[in-house]
Amino acid sequence: MNNPHPAGLKDLVARQIPRRYRAEWLFEKAGLGALVVGLGFLAFFFYTLVMNGYTAFWQSRIALDVPLTAAVIDPDGTRDVDLIGQANYQGLLRDALRTRFPEVTARGELRSLFALLSPGASFELRDRVLTDPSVIGSAVEFWAVADDDVDMLIKGHSSRDVPESDRRLSDQQLAWIDALQADGAVEKRFNRAFFTSGDSRDPELAGIWSATVGSFFMLLVTLVLSFPLGVATAIYLEEFAARSRWTDLIEVNINNLAAVPSIVFGLLGLALFINLFGMPRSAPLVGGLVLSLMTLPVIIIASRAALTAVPPSIREAALGVGASKMQMVLHHVLPLAMPGMLTGAIIGMARALGESAPLLMIGMVAFIVDTPQSPVDPATALPVQVYLWADSPERAFVERTSAAILVLLVFLLLMNAVAVILRKRFEQRF
Amino acid sequence: MEVAKTKAPIIPGSGQQEEIKAASNEPSLRSVEINLTYKTVGDFAVDQAIMAARDVNVFYGDNHAIQHVNLDIARNEVIALIGPSGCGKSTFLRCLNRMNDTIESARVTGEITLDGEDIYQRQMDVVMLRARVGIVFQKPNPFPKSIYDNVAYGPRIHGLARDRAALDDIVHTSLRRAGLWDEVKDRLEMPGTGLSGGQQQRLCIARTIAVSPEVILMDEPCSALDPIATARIEDLIDELKQNYAIAIVTHSMQQAARVSQRTAYFHLGKLIEIGTTDVIFTNPSHKLTEDYITGRFG
Numbered sequence: 001m002n003n004p005h006p007a008g009l010k011d012l013v014a015r016q017i018p019r020r021y022r023a024e025w026l027f028e029k030a031g032l033g034a035l036v037v038g039l040g041f042l043a044f045f046f047y048t049l050v051m052n053g054y055t056a057f058w059q060s061r062i063a064l065d066v067p068l069t070a071a072v073i074d075p076d077g078t079r080d081v082d083l084i085g086q087a088n089y090q091g092l093l094r095d096a097l098r099t100r101f102p103e104v105t106a107r108g109e110l111r112s113l114f115a116l117l118s119p120g121a122s123f124e125l126r127d128r129v130l131t132d133p134s135v136i137g138s139a140v141e142f143w144a145v146a147d148d149d150v151d152m153l154i155k156g157h158s159s160r161d162v163p164e165s166d167r168r169l170s171d172q173q174l175a176w177i178d179a180l181q182a183d184g185a186v187e188k189r190f191n192r193a194f195f196t197s198g199d200s201r202d203p204e205l206a207g208i209w210s211a212t213v214g215s216f217f218m219l220l221v222t223l224v225l226s227f228p229l230g231v232a233t234a235i236y237l238e239e240f241a242a243r244s245r246w247t248d249l250i251e252v253n254i255n256n257l258a259a260v261p262s263i264v265f266g267l268l269g270l271a272l273f274i275n276l277f278g279m280p281r282s283a284p285l286v287g288g289l290v291l292s293l294m295t296l297p298v299i300i301i302a303s304r305a306a307l308t309a310v311p312p313s314i315r316e317a318a319l320g321v322g323a324s325k326m327q328m329v330l331h332h333v334l335p336l337a338m339p340g341m342l343t344g345a346i347i348g349m350a351r352a353l354g355e356s357a358p359l360l361m362i363g364m365v366a367f368i369v370d371t372p373q374s375p376v377d378p379a380t381a382l383p384v385q386v387y388l389w390a391d392s393p394e395r396a397f398v399e400r401t402s403a404a405i406l407v408l409l410v411f412l413l414l415m416n417a418v419a420v421i422l423r424k425r426f427e428q429r430f
Numbered sequence: 431m432e433v434a435k436t437k438a439p440i441i442p443g444s445g446q447q448e449e450i451k452a453a454s455n456e457p458s459l460r461s462v463e464i465n466l467t468y469k470t471v472g473d474f475a476v477d478q479a480i481m482a483a484r485d486v487n488v489f490y491g492d493n494h495a496i497q498h499v500n501l502d503i504a505r506n507e508v509i510a511l512i513g514p515s516g517c518g519k520s521t522f523l524r525c526l527n528r529m530n531d532t533i534e535s536a537r538v539t540g541e542i543t544l545d546g547e548d549i550y551q552r553q554m555d556v557v558m559l560r561a562r563v564g565i566v567f568q569k570p571n572p573f574p575k576s577i578y579d580n581v582a583y584g585p586r587i588h589g590l591a592r593d594r595a596a597l598d599d600i601v602h603t604s605l606r607r608a609g610l611w612d613e614v615k616d617r618l619e620m621p622g623t624g625l626s627g628g629q630q631q632r633l634c635i636a637r638t639i640a641v642s643p644e645v646i647l648m649d650e651p652c653s654a655l656d657p658i659a660t661a662r663i664e665d666l667i668d669e670l671k672q673n674y675a676i677a678i679v680t681h682s683m684q685q686a687a688r689v690s691q692r693t694a695y696f697h698l699g700k701l702i703e704i705g706t707t708d709v710i711f712t713n714p715s716h717k718l719t720e721d722y723i724t725g726r727f728g
């Protein structure tokens with residue numbers, strides 16, 4: 001036996017071993033630590049959001065016995081929908097309150113009594129009568145939406161233990177609320193309006209529907225524009241263009257664009273689409289265009305990565321049997337790259353959905369109550385709605401802000417889940 | 431074809447470099463720098479050439495990977511290309527159906543003809559060329575599609591079948607000739623990527639012969655396969671030569687001896703020696719060939 005390391009090798013290696021294991025242990029623990037810190041922040045973020053926001057999905061309502069006097073609602077007995085719709089429902093609700101608290105007679109006191117109800121309550125009563133006109137003439141039990149100050153008190157967000165002058169509700173109003181609660185006439189019910197109505201100055205009436213529709217139109221425009229363009233660009237650069245100084249330059253620029261702050265795209269959109277092309281302000285169309293500019297580099301980069309991941313052997317196989325370059329791309333490369341491209345597109349879209357800064361630049365920060373019917377109607381978007389509410393002074397907007405963020409997060413989660421599912425569905429072994 | 435013949439410096443049956451040099455003094459469409467600095471041992475030309483390469487040079491950037499190679503491929507023969515790694519066997523093979531076009535840095539000069547037509551001239555459609563000169567790669571590369579679609583792909587894009595029945599016929603015949611039919615006839619809709627390595631390679635051969643090429647190029651088709659799968663492919667090559675001309679690159683000298691009629695030995699980009707397989711393996715003329723054959727390097 002001719003051992004070139006007589007005993008020495010073993011010693012040398014043995015001396016190294018503890019150090020290697022120590023390095024490995026350190027690396028592993030550092031990674032774990034980073035993960036724990038990250039998850040901790042995430043958990044804290046979700047915890048505060050949920051704790052702040054979940055109450056917004058319920059809304060306090062006050063039960064009233066409302067006499068639907070035919071003389072007020074439908075004096076001529078014609079059951080004419082237009083006439084019924086114009087009746088004085090607010091008066092009916094006030095009458096009901098006055099009946100409940102007969103001792104209140106002074107004007108000022110009456111005003112603060114009526115303030116317990118939301119201005120939106122009369123619209124709900126009207127809708128109830130319109131859907132079922134047969135109730136006219138009878139008295140119904142109606143759960144009227146409470147004012148946001150009442151809502152905050154019921155939910156425990158505002159305190160009774162501060163001097164009256166620092167409170168939104170007077171001692172008298174508190175007494176009335178206590179009386180109603182003692183009757184079991186105050187309840188928290190599911191807040192449908194939050195999901196079905198648009199923005200409002202009154203928090204108890206404000207909802208995310210119009211912002212959701214605005215975001216939807218915007219993402220539609222973004223998807224329709226940026227996905228085909230991005231994929232086509234990636235295919236051209238990756239499969240057709242000869243590598244040259246120009247393609248390198250283009251590549252560097254695309255990578256740079258992906259890192260440009262989004263507000264810059266907003267300014268570009270303002271200058272280009274609104275000032276130069278005269279497109280409407282506050283429109284999802286313009287928002288979609290701006291977000292397309294922003295998403296395009298992301299989709300191009302993801303699509304190029306997906307294309308490079310397709311093994312060259314597949315391309316050779318296709319060319320080898322006489323496929324043209326176009327056939328090679330369409331029949332073989334694109335189907336294999338599609339999952340990656342879709343994932344990239346959805347991640348880009350998710351980013352676009354969460355974007356607010358560029359939308360501020362193009363006027364999508366306006367106060368918009370109506371639900372947009374098309375991409376050129378004025379609209380706002382979910383993140384901008386969050387921004388607007390976060391900026392509002394009313395205490396009741398705090399929980400709505402968190403709730404809107406939660407809804408936004410659910411949408412983002414759904415989009416990412418779709419990305420994962422698509423990837424799993426279309427993933428092919430090669 | 432006539433045009434190509436008059437300007438093509440190809441003299442069937444002559445193996446003399448000097449004659450080639452004389453003939454190539456005529457102006458060529460592509461300005462090829464004719465500089466026959468290397469003389470191959472043996473007769474590179476044949477009577478019944480289906481493909482002929484004359485003074486072929488390939489450059490990858492500055493790397494002169496193939497240098498002044500002259501070689502004919504006869505009808506119904508199997509010609510083996512052997513030589514140490516990196517000597518340019520694959521590069522030369524890929525010139526024959528212009529697969530090198532896909533490599534940006536690659537530049538090919540010289541002349542290669544198929545049935546007398548210069549395949550590098552502008553009128554030659556590369557799609558048509560690759561249908562006529564099929565290729566089987568080193569690593570089996572079936573499409574991630576069904577077995578049927580793998581074989582049917584070529585006929586489909588070239589419009590070789592009028593209807594589904596005709597396409598079925600082509601697919602079944604090709605699978606039979608590739609010796610794969612019995613193993614896959616019940617699962618044509620299964621993905622081709624689910625087959626074993628040897629089956630995948632035979633599927634790739636079936637895919638290639640489905641477009642009825644005139645020449646089949648094979649680049650180390652068995653190097654990723656076990657001995658049993660290798661033996662099956664070798665039997666298959668033996669059968670296929672009834673109908674096709676086959677050029678096969680191989681690292682295995684036994685394989686070259688078993689399947690080929692002629693053998694070409696490449697070394698550092700040069701075609702050193704060409705001759706009948708018997709002679710090359712039993713009585714090589716060139717020192718380099720002898721060293722390689724006897725296993726002194728490679």
Ligand SMILES: Nc1ncnc2c1ncn2[C@@H]1O[C@H](COP(=O)(O)OP(=O)(O)O)[C@@H](O)[C@H]1O
Pocket residue numbers: 490493495513514515516517518519520521522533535
């Ligand atoms: N795609 C390529 N780009 C640049 N150089 C290449 C490429 N393919 C092969 N080469 C070079 O060409 C020479 C011949 O390679 P190749 O034909 O693959 O040899 P073989 O198949 O005989 O092993 C080698 O020097 C190799 O480095």
Ligand SMILES: [Mg+2]
Pocket residue numbers: 519520521649
């Ligand atoms: Mg090779």
